[in-house]
Structure formats: C-alpha cells, structure tokens
Amino acid sequence: MTVSMQGGSGMEATLERRLVMQGDPDTPYLKGAFFVAAYQRGYRWGRDEVRQLLDDIKGNLTDAQKRREFPGDYILQPIVVLRRDDGWELVDGQQRLTTLLLITKYIATTLPGSAVAYSLSYETREGSKQYLENLDRSRRDENIDFHHIAAAYDAIAEWFSEQSNATQAAIDIHSALSQWVYVIWYEAPPGTDPTELFIRLNRDRIPLTDSELIKALVLSNSAREGAHFSRQQEIAAQWDGFERDLRDAQFWAFLTGSSTTRSTHIDFLFESLTPDAGLKARPRFWTFSQVLEQVAATNIDAFWDEVVARHGLLVGWYKDRELYHRIGYLIATGTHVTDLIEASKSQTHSAFATYLRQLIRNRLDLTAADVSLLRYDDSRQAEKCVEILLLMNVETVLASSDQGARFSFFEYALRGWSLEHIHAQNSQEFKKEEQRRDWLVSHRAKINRTTWNTDAQGEVDALIRGIDKHLALPPTRTDIDGFQDIQGRVFTLFSTDGDTSDEDDLHGLGNLALLQREFNSKLNNAVFALKRERILELDAQGAYLLPCTRNVFLKYYTGSEDQQLSFWSSQDRAAYYDTLIAVVSDFLKPDVITSGESD
Numbered sequence: 001m002t003v004s005m006q007g008g009s010g011m012e013a014t015l016e017r018r019l020v021m022q023g024d025p026d027t028p029y030l031k032g033a034f035f036v037a038a039y040q041r042g043y044r045w046g047r048d049e050v051r052q053l054l055d056d057i058k059g060n061l062t063d064a065q066k067r068r069e070f071p072g073d074y075i076l077q078p079i080v081v082l083r084r085d086d087g088w089e090l091v092d093g094q095q096r097l098t099t100l101l102l103i104t105k106y107i108a109t110t111l112p113g114s115a116v117a118y119s120l121s122y123e124t125r126e127g128s129k130q131y132l133e134n135l136d137r138s139r140r141d142e143n144i145d146f147h148h149i150a151a152a153y154d155a156i157a158e159w160f161s162e163q164s165n166a167t168q169a170a171i172d173i174h175s176a177l178s179q180w181v182y183v184i185w186y187e188a189p190p191g192t193d194p195t196e197l198f199i200r201l202n203r204d205r206i207p208l209t210d211s212e213l214i215k216a217l218v219l220s221n222s223a224r225e226g227a228h229f230s231r232q233q234e235i236a237a238q239w240d241g242f243e244r245d246l247r248d249a250q251f252w253a254f255l256t257g258s259s260t261t262r263s264t265h266i267d268f269l270f271e272s273l274t275p276d277a278g279l280k281a282r283p284r285f286w287t288f289s290q291v292l293e294q295v296a297a298t299n300i301d302a303f304w305d306e307v308v309a310r311h312g313l314l315v316g317w318y319k320d321r322e323l324y325h326r327i328g329y330l331i332a333t334g335t336h337v338t339d340l341i342e343a344s345k346s347q348t349h350s351a352f353a354t355y356l357r358q359l360i361r362n363r364l365d366l367t368a369a370d371v372s373l374l375r376y377d378d379s380r381q382a383e384k385c386v387e388i389l390l391l392m393n394v395e396t397v398l399a400s401s402d403q404g405a406r407f408s409f410f411e412y413a414l415r416g417w418s419l420e421h422i423h424a425q426n427s428q429e430f431k432k433e434e435q436r437r438d439w440l441v442s443h444r445a446k447i448n449r450t451t452w453n454t455d456a457q458g459e460v461d462a463l464i465r466g467i468d469k470h471l472a473l474p475p476t477r478t479d480i481d482g483f484q485d486i487q488g489r490v491f492t493l494f495s496t497d498g499d500t501s502d503e504d505d506l507h508g509l510g511n512l513a514l515l516q517r518e519f520n521s522k523l524n525n526a527v528f529a530l531k532r533e534r535i536l537e538l539d540a541q542g543a544y545l546l547p548c549t550r551n552v553f554l555k556y557y558t559g560s561e562d563q564q565l566s567f568w569s570s571q572d573r574a575a576y577y578d579t580l581i582a583v584v585s586d587f588l589k590p591d592v593i594t595s596g597e598s599d
Contacts, residue, residue: 023178058173367589390514433475519538
C-alpha cells in the first residue's frame, strides 16, 4: 500500500513497500534511474555484508519451508529518495540497491532476462552506470568504487557456487526478490534539501526504526485526513505519554518479564497489535509493514484508537492489584502477554480473573501430593520448585492487608535467582582449599559468637582446636578428610537434638527458599545460624530479598513456643511447608483418591 504523508513544509512525502523486482502487477516495485550525489561515499560493501544479505534471504525461505508455508514478507532497510526531473536522487540506501542489482546480474547468468527495473549512476564516477551494466573486469582497478563493485560481484558468485544446487538457488533468490523481499520506500517531500537530509540520517541515526516510521505515518496522516492541528498535537502528546509509561521499570517488567530496556518502548504496543511473523524474532520492519496493511484496511484514526485502547487495557491491568499479581506471575514464568490479551477479549473482568487462576493451575499441573515430592536435586523438579516458591511470594504480597504492597517483578527480572537450602548440606565439596579455609574462619567466628549450654561446651572447645589446627597448616597443604570431619561436626553442633531428617527432607520445599545468586554463592554451605545472621545484615543494608525468604530467616512461620533462632529444625520445616501449601492451595489440582483410600 502507498501512504502519502505531509511534511513540515506542508508538502507531501510518500511511504510504501516496494518489491525489489517486478512481480505481481498490482504490487509496486523499484524502477527508474537512481542518482548518487557527490556528498555520499562510494560503494563500500564487502564480502561479509554481501553474504549476510544473501544468507538472510535464504534463511527466511528455509524457515518457511520447515513450517511448510509460503515465506513471509522480508523487509530491507528503507530507501530514501527525492524526485528529480530524470528519475530519483538516492539519499540513503545506495549500498543495498547496488548489491541487489549485482545479485540480479549474477542470477541472469543462469536465468537470462532476470533483471531489476532500475539503474544506478554515481556523480563522482563517470561511466559508473555503464560499468554496472556490463561489469567489464578489465576496468575493475580504474578506481576504488569499481574495485569494490567487482569484489562484491565475486562474493556473490562465490556464495552461489557454495549452494548445493546453484541453479535452484538462483531460482529461489529470483523468486524472493520478485515476490516477498521488499524495501520501504520513503520519498521525501519536494523542496527537501538532500545534503541536509543525508547528514541528519547518517549523523543522528534516527530514522527508520519501526516506531519512527509509524510515528511519521500517524502524525502526517492525522493532519492529512482533515483533522485540526490540535489532533496532531494530541497524538504527539499521547505518543510521548505512552513511551514514558512503558519506560517505567516496574510496568515494563510486568508486561515483558524482563528488565532489559529498548531504544524505544512504544514498539511493544504496536507489536501487540500486529500478527507475529512466526519466527523467534521479528524481522526488521515487520511491525511497520503490518501497520501499513492495517491502515490500508481502515484509516489512521481507527488504528490510533486501537493503540490508545491497548495502552489503556495494559495500564488497567497494572493498576488492578489482583490482575497485576496474577498476570505478572504468568509472564514471569513464560506466558506471553499477547496470549492474555487475546484471552481477555471475550471475558468480563471477573471471568478473566477466574481464567487467570485456572491458567496458573494448569501451568503448575500439580497436586499437593506432587508438591510434597518435589526435590532440589532433580533438575526438572527444581524448576517446579522455583515456580511454586515464586507463586508463594507473589500470593503472600497479594494477600497483604497493605493495599499498596506490590510484588516487584522488576527486581525479580533484574536479579538472577536460585534455590537455596535453608539448612545447609555438607555433601557439596569445596573445590579449592581457599574456600575451605574461608568456611572454617566464618564458622569459627559464629561458634564463638553463640552462647552454648554446658553440655555442648566440650565439643565446642574441641571443634575450635580442630579448626585452628587446620588453619595453621601451610596454605598449600590440603587436608580434605580433616576438613570434612570438622564440617560434619559443625553441622551436628548447629542441629537440634533429635532432628533425624534424612537427605530427602533437606532437599524438599520445606528446606528451600529463593535467593539472589550473588548472595547464594556467599552463603553456600553455611549453617542456618550464620546464614540468618548474614541475611539480616543484608536486610538492614536495604538489599532486595523476596518476602518469603526474609520471613524464613526471621522465623516468621514458626510458632513462638518452638522458636530456636540458631537452628532450622524439622518443626520449622514443617511449619514453613504447611504455610506454603496453604498459600498456593487454590492453584493446585485436587489429589486423586483411590477407592481403597476412601474407606
């Protein structure tokens, strides 16, 4: 489709997609004589750029063949032109157009008659048009531009020679250029200074991202369609407001599950309104291309009304405390926001809220009995442990009586999280003597800071002597057996009497919490008392801790009659686990009861 746009001078610019070669008679394609003025450098693409272009076109075809589909449109970087009496002044895009011309020149050696409908001439190189037409090898060293053009043609020939079937490759590329490889054609308004435009494009690098093209399309056409200038101002103000909202770190992480920023965030709205390309990543200018199609089918006002409505929907979700937490959890665990948008279209608010609860239940796909069997030391089960613990944290915040409390999906996305044993395991061996000595030093200090009863004092003194003896060894001396003996005795010292937990208990959810990886590495294999001490220090310093992890080390889940602040006992584990099940129970499937169990 073609869209005319009104420039700042009041003159119209044109924005459309054009095929590289003539194909469907109703589809615009590149044609005419292009003039490259002296303010531009000559042709400079090398082997890498040429091969990348061919690889990208082939890759789009290969991906479609794997899906058994016709290739989707492949959009090249924009071409910026100004009309001249005898054709076009090519302000931006000469490297691409020259390369595409050379590709069709090579294809013509296999498919006679294959050719683009345009020509190129360089103001700084007399005879450049003729050289591009006949590629006389004897002239390749006449000047630097001819040399680079000849080298690019050699790279094209090399690429085709490497294909398993060079003839079929030529047919495929010819078909691509005439059926689904487009450039975005931007014809600047008459009267535009070409040198100034070229400098602006290449100095500021501003034009021609998806959002810049869409902005030009929307603002120009909102003025063209008979609206008052105030309508343009209104849309421009809305655009800035939407970009500002989406740049809010908390809002962005809620929508995307990511803390990674983009150059422009408003693209997210346009992406949510246009169909996916069916690939891992959207091709360049795919979104803009789809917007052009939508505008052709309706008009600019209808399209912009959709953008405004989509922004309103997402902001409404963000401000709704229940929806914020449920949607945020789903996105943080892999659900895409566009799937939720689609599901919400035919549902009332309450029905959508119910749908989200069911979606979380389906995602977990666990009964309470299943949860009790989840273990840290199984990689698949460990992933489920993370999902369950994250849900516990999210639902704990949602259940808070503080209506201003909100789980931070930004902090969750920003920091890497891992499962941490609340009561450490001594089965993981340290690989370096330095790590063993650091462990001994920190635990010796914690033993000395702890008040022990008379019965334990003898073992405490013996442990201190054993630690000192190990630390007195030369730094290069390693006594792994001696260290493991001391480590086991330290764990026993910091365990409660009668605690007979087996390894399965210690790898279950009653002994696991989510902690930032940077903290986890510092606390790894420390006894509970030392971990608790360090967690409280981090909390006092303002470090971000997930609420349930903080509660664990504050002994929030343990009844006052069972409080023993230096230990994480079986009673602590049971109380913590029972709370976890109670918090997430609405999202678990019913346990299946067999006929024998019901008697």
